Amino acid sequence: MLPLKEKDKPIVQKLLSAGCCARCVLRFCCVSVQAAYRKPPQDTLNELQAFISSTENPKTQDSASPPEDPPSKRAKLEAGPSEEDAAAAVKLKDEESRVCVVCLGILQDLCGPAQALKVSETVKAEKYEFDTLVLSVSLPAQLCVREHSCWLHVKKELREKSIAVDRDDLIQVKEAFKWIMQGLVAKELGGVAVVTRVGDRNEEEKELFNATTCSDCFKPTKNKQSVFTRMAVVKALEKIADAKFLKHYPSPPAQPTSSCIPQDVQCLHMSVFVAGRYNKFCRSLPQTPWVIDGERRMESSVEELIAAPVLSSFRSDGFNFSSSGREDVDVRTLGNGRPFAMELLNPHRSRLSRAEMKQLQETINKSSDKIRVRDLQIVTREAMSRMKEGEEEKTKSYTALIWTLKPIQREDITFIDDIKDLTLDQKTPLRVLHRRALAVRQRVIHSMNTRFLDSHHFYLGLKTQAGTYIKEFVHGDFGRTKPNLCELLRTDTDILELDVESVDVDWPPSIPE
């Protein structure tokens, strides 16, 4: 039996005669028993019919009469001449097949085993790996207007019968939709978010809310194609006075000519995060694709070399790459490598075992001798932030090949080894000034060591605060980094090669071989 009380009777009557579907009647009666919605709508309708005719009610006859608003032309055409007969049986049958004036068919034909199968098939076709499922539905904004209109229709009635029911007590369309569909879809599947979008059927509500009615709620925004967004409509409905609303829109809502059309089913898997460390052995490989004036420079990049095998293993649609700082195209990264992490977007596979991750790492390493990856692992989104936090406080070690204008002797450079915690004032290098603010930044070189090569060359090892521009420290950047190596050595110096020896960030955790 339906969980309805005697006082619900007039409401049920009024809603049915207004052209509400059985499930929408339940919603407006605030029935929160989920099972009631899962019953076939026909059974529910029969029960409702039985319920209202169970006791004598002088009003029954009145309420059962056809709605005051004449059905639209199109509805007449579809219904055929039978409607004109107005025979009780025929009318009942007509009601069954009629598109609900409130939910526009969403809780009718668009909510059942057939639609659930369609959703499941779409998900299955994408071959996801998952164990939980979130079903979301996106409904057209005009549904809010119809809901409001119907609420006003029943509210009038409710006030007469002095039953205190608030709008918030009604069961929302999307709630009822989920109650019915979730189980049906879950039966077939088990961690994909299924987004079922229900399309906008027609334009009538947009005409209602023209600029003069509620102009402040429908300001065009930059990113949205339409001003009639769901949020804008909801806001407008909250503001509009009942009388004003009724002047512009019929209550109960008019019989629709056709039902909503389901637009598409979108599947989205939560992002998976993969982290590791990379070495870069090549002086002509950028970290990310290098594009100048729309033209690509250099054929590949570190992120692309790493991403290609990872994307195919996780069958992911795309990725976002981030790392603990980055090196110039002509700089190698040696030693333990540079920590990196990537967000994999909409991965169809999400669980790789340790062995599979190791295999994936090997695949990356075999694919190119320009880079090498270690400690490849799946991490959480939260763990990823550890890479970025304290990035500036960390230290980095470098080796630079230095050229000097004046010839040098072995002992000319040894004093450099004794310099400790040298603070530099670095003006934003001219090299990056086009994309960074102009500022003087203090950076510390913790220590340096030298290895004499010949009368014009030596290797300089540096341990520095992260964010120190090494190239500019060596050549001085037109005197904009002070002190610089030219000043220290009292001759012009230049940097011929640079290697990152270590990025001292203790994340991600190392994975023993």
Added chain:
Amino acid sequence: MDCVEQKDTEANAPSVVDRYYTRWYRADLKGKTCEDHCILQHSNRICVITLAHTHPILQDGRIIKSINYQISNGCSRLNNKVSGKSKRGGQFLTDFAPLCRITCTDETEYTIYSCIRGRLLEVNENILETPNLLLEKPSTEGYIAVILPKFEESKSITENLLSREEFESIVAKRTVDQSQPT
């Protein structure tokens, strides 16, 4: 011996300026003979304005008496300030906007011009303290100013400028012209 070796290594390794900048020139600025300017354009469109090596200030062992960035009563290039990534607030310069005036000890005064349209990012304050930088390292530490051309003009601004080859041929012609009368 050292000298030969030095040349060798220089040939092997192009200087910072050669590596990252393209040299552009304006000769005889404002019709004044030999007052040549050199514009170093970085591949990221930033331009550094310097004296060309042929500029009179750099000839005949001249000594600089003063450098003045106050180009009029109301305007000093030293007051230029830019903020943020987009370099808001910088003075906007046209081709012939004066950047500074340099007076030598022989009381000759020269005006250095912007040479290109763009936003002034910074002037070189180091040369105020150490004017000799200008004489010793005119194309690096002795630079005059840094200018950022508009993004859409970063290609077209060099149309009015001389390439290195064009400039060198002008300089070569000058030398011939000068040597002919004698």
